[in-house]
Amino acid sequence: MYDLVLRRARVDDADPPHTVDIAIAGGVIAAVGDVPPDAEAAQTLDCDGMVVLPGLIEAHLHLDKALLDRQLPNAAGTLAGAIEVTGTLKRGFTPETVRARAATVLRWAVANGTTLIRAHPDVDPIAGLTGLDVMLELRESHRDMVDLQVVAFPQEGIERAPGTYELLRESLRRGADVVGGCTYNEGDLDACRRHIDTVFALADEFGVPADLHADFADDTRDARFALAEAIADATERHGMAGRVALGHVTSLAARAPAERAAVIGRLAEAGVAVVALPATDLHLGGRGDTAAVRRGVTPVRELLDAGVLTGYSSNNVRNAFTPFGNADMLEIGLLLAQTCHLGSPADTERILAMATTSAARITGTDADYGIRPGARADLVVLGTRRRADVLTDRPDRRWVVKRGRVVARTTRTTEVLDGRVPQPA
Numbered sequence: 001m002y003d004l005v006l007r008r009a010r011v012d013d014a015d016p017p018h019t020v021d022i023a024i025a026g027g028v029i030a031a032v033g034d035v036p037p038d039a040e041a042a043q044t045l046d047c048d049g050m051v052v053l054p055g056l057i058e059a060h061l062h063l064d065k066a067l068l069d070r071q072l073p074n075a076a077g078t079l080a081g082a083i084e085v086t087g088t089l090k091r092g093f094t095p096e097t098v099r100a101r102a103a104t105v106l107r108w109a110v111a112n113g114t115t116l117i118r119a120h121p122d123v124d125p126i127a128g129l130t131g132l133d134v135m136l137e138l139r140e141s142h143r144d145m146v147d148l149q150v151v152a153f154p155q156e157g158i159e160r161a162p163g164t165y166e167l168l169r170e171s172l173r174r175g176a177d178v179v180g181g182c183t184y185n186e187g188d189l190d191a192c193r194r195h196i197d198t199v200f201a202l203a204d205e206f207g208v209p210a211d212l213h214a215d216f217a218d219d220t221r222d223a224r225f226a227l228a229e230a231i232a233d234a235t236e237r238h239g240m241a242g243r244v245a246l247g248h249v250t251s252l253a254a255r256a257p258a259e260r261a262a263v264i265g266r267l268a269e270a271g272v273a274v275v276a277l278p279a280t281d282l283h284l285g286g287r288g289d290t291a292a293v294r295r296g297v298t299p300v301r302e303l304l305d306a307g308v309l310t311g312y313s314s315n316n317v318r319n320a321f322t323p324f325g326n327a328d329m330l331e332i333g334l335l336l337a338q339t340c341h342l343g344s345p346a347d348t349e350r351i352l353a354m355a356t357t358s359a360a361r362i363t364g365t366d367a368d369y370g371i372r373p374g375a376r377a378d379l380v381v382l383g384t385r386r387r388a389d390v391l392t393d394r395p396d397r398r399w400v401v402k403r404g405r406v407v408a409r410t411t412r413t414t415e416v417l418d419g420r421v422p423q424p425a
């Protein structure tokens with residue numbers, strides 16, 4: 001007896017097209033292939049040849065700061081402006097307001113096919129542990145629909161914001177899953193280096209992975225934005241290959257090709273992952289350019305070609321850092337494709353991997369991930385029949401399955417009325 005069987009699911013673009021059945025029991029995929037028609041199941045969904053992916057993963061999302069754009073926009077449009085505006089709004093955070101905004105976006109993400117979110121709540125003397133505590137609470141209250149990993153994120157810096165170190169320790173004691181870092185938001189290079197040492201020491205002490213915002217600038221004229229190599233060195237020193245992720249890394253795109261290749265090579269050797277955040281990076285980057293405005297997105301193709309574990313994510317949804325977004329990994333995937341010259345069917349496969357299998361590795365959840373027997377039954381059924389069309393179509397997420405349970409569905413009908421349908425008088 002299965003809990004759920006997905007019939008006629010398309011899992012590749014083989015020619016001629018073929019489909020498989022996916023049988024689920026106890027929250028785990030029990031069989032992929034031909035499930036006998038008379039197999040007993042509590043629920044059956046007919047995918048009718050539609051594409052099925054493993055659940056999408058948002059590897060980097062600031063749920064605590066989402067949906068702040070209507071309260072106070074970022075008039076300057078810069079990173080400094082975004083930090084300032086958000087710092088002002090953070091003073092008014094209460095558990096109730098953070099919970100309401102975060103839960104709204106979390107549910108959007110689920111409806112859009114996401115089954116795991118790594119959330120980065122601010123931990124600093126302004127917000128205290130308000131965002132962190134709300135995330136820990138949402139991790140429990142929403143665990144049937146989405147896995148939430150909580151990163152203790154020192155947005156205001158550690159050295160620059162006294163008290164943050166103690167708050168980070170307390171966050172990890174309370175159950176944060178990951179220690180965060182924000183190297184660029186320190187006053188000078190020495191402080192940035194001490195920031196890195198602190199983050200890795202906390203990762204050692206609490207036995208957690210590290211996830212740092214790094215090198216978030218148009219270029220590396222300011223040495224605080226050229227720290228990817230230093231973080232790669234620290235990763236090796238602390239034996240943390242495969243357990244360190246960097247968000248943004250936009251300044252890398254502006255380095256000379258040989259220098260860029262050397263940094264990318266170091267990231268690959270050290271086992272440091274990169275998460276591109278194109279919606280934010282495009283919006284905040286290149287603000288000083290008066291001609292040939294930079295795209296400001298990390299060089300995704302070069303990272304992938306060099307074997308750096310690379311993902312992407314929404315980062316922010318409708319706030320001073322990014323006044324756009326729906327917590328939709330396919331929408332951001334299309335944006336990434338368009339801005340990184342990733343336009344071929346093979347490139348689409350790379351982007352789908354970044355949103356699924358690579359993101360699972362980045363979040364350390366790959367051991368039981370995928371569409372195969374034994375994997376956790378996190379799946380999304382898309383209203384399209386070719387994987388190559390997934391980004392361009394951004395199809396309806398017809399059903400979203402979390403540990404074998406349908407947690408979201410989308411049904412809608414669109415008709416072109418070409419005169420055959422009687423019009424109301």
Ligand SMILES: [Zn+2]
Pocket residue numbers: 060062120213247315
């Ligand atoms: Zn971020």
